[in-house]
Amino acid sequence: MKGSVRKLKQNDINQCFGNLMTSTSSPTLILNKVGKILNMNEAAVKLFNLNSSYIGYLTMDESSNLNWAKFVKQLQSDLRSEEIFNIQTASNEFEMMSFKCFFDPNTEEIVAQISTLNNDIAHELYVSQEQERSQSFHAYDHLPYAVIISDASGIILGLNKYAEMYLKIEKSQLLHKAHQHIFDTFTLKKGQITSYLSKLMGEKHANIHVVDETQVITPCYYEISSIYDEYNNIIVTVINDETEKKQLQHKVEHQQALNVVGQMAASIAHEIRNPLTSLKGFTELLKLNADEESSMYLSVIDSELQRMEQILSELLVLSKPTSMKVELLELNNIVKQVIEFMLPDALMKNIMIQYISPSTQVYIGGNENRLKQVFMNLIKNAMESMNNGGTITVEMTADCAIVELQIKDEGVGMDSATLQNLFQPFYTTKSAGTGLGLAFVKKVIEEHEGVIGVSSELQKGTCFHLQFPIYSFNQVDTMDVSTKDSAYLVT
Helix, strand or coil: CHHHCCCCCCCCHHHHHHHHHHHHCCCCEEEEECCCCCEEEEHHHHCCCCCCCCCCCCECCHHHHHHHHHHHHHHHHCCCCEEEEEECCCCCCCEEEEEEEEECCCCCCCEEEECCCCCHHHHHHHHHHHHHHHHHHHHHHHHHEEHHHHHHCEEEEECCHHHHHHCCCCCHHCCCCEEHHHHCCCCCCCHHHHHHHHHHHCEEEEEEEEECCCCCCCCCEEEEEEEEEECCCCEEEEEECCHHHHHHHHHHHHHHHHHHHHHHHHHHHHHHHHHHHHHHHHHHHHHHHHCCHHHHHHHHHHHHHHHHHHHHHHHEEEHHCCCEEEEEEHHHHHHHHHHHHHHHHHHHEEEEEEEECCCCCEEEECCHHHHHHHHHHHHHHHCCCCCCCCEEEEEEEECEEEEEEEEEECCCCCEEEEEECCCCCCCCCCCCCCCCCHHHHHHHHHCCEEEEEEEEEEECCCEEEEECCCCCCCCCCCCEEEECCCCCCCC
16 A cells, blocks of 8 residues: 555656646756756746756855755655755846755656745745754754764854864854864874774764864863764764863873882882992991092992982882871962072073062962972973073963963973873983982872973973962961872982
């Protein structure tokens, strides 16, 4: 029964096709599914100022072009449908027209009977359609993540406010552009986009992990997932912010490294401490009867033994949890004290330290001694990277909630591999370094509820960015904060 009904419908449509083309005085076209004109009657020839043998496409505006594919899909299902399109006429002006269409599933051809509309009615209908489409995109603004809608050919139709924020672009600058422009802001590996697009076209879904390295403090990580919605003939793309997840992974890896260091430290301390003490004792005894030349050599030995003892002490401290007393501190004063202490050594190396301070006092909750160790360590590292002298710029800026301290040098800079491993324990590029200094710096900053980032360019210099939350007097008086795996000595 269903088959005969279907056949009857098709016969009716075929008959309609013939009747419309021969009997109607209305402009009538035969089109294929992509909108190419296969045949037309005399009324259509006059309306569009075309040659009767013309085989080509009607000229539509962008919005109508985008809507055509969705309309055809619906027409294939319903076999007949009506829609408003903005079409270029013989006068080269766009005019809104009603397309009453019939679809023949045998030939997959469309017969479109066209009628021009009164301008006011046409405008009202067209605006109504545009508002309906616009409202469908506005609905995505209420979702707590970024959404981008593209048509089946990969042309961007709409995006919500979160997508604008993540992509750092206004909606108007991205609409009607190719889907690939979604990735313009991000850092990708070679071939990533090609692989992603190939998978989307083949499997109808794909995802890609990207990095936004334009952030000053720390890069942002995103997962971009796309799926092809066959029913609506659109591609839906969602952007998920994975920055917090990545940061947590890095912290776990960092903590695991510290745990390994702690286990190593306990073993090393037991094995080395006793023979080290004996060596120091015998060195002192030898000095009593040594001549001038021997005393010089023994002093070198003693100096190296002291250095070994310092490294051992650092390892021992790494393996033990400690407590930190937190007080309300005026940060500007602490930075000035550190610069005054480091300045004589800097001047001897032909290095100037320039300090740009805020106009108001800034208070944070912290431990003065540990913060001084952090700032000394970073300035010391900056000086060691500047073999030819130059200027170290220390700048502090603050808003109502956050204070940022930048320590910028004009040294040799760092490559990407060094930047990636910079805060890992025992990673160092110095021939005489232990690789514990920046691990200490990072941990202390985190103890103070702060964050640290670094940007660097080879042969141009490095800049460390430190951020701390600003405290008011009624937030902190004094308190003891227990911290695990938190204490290091500065190298």
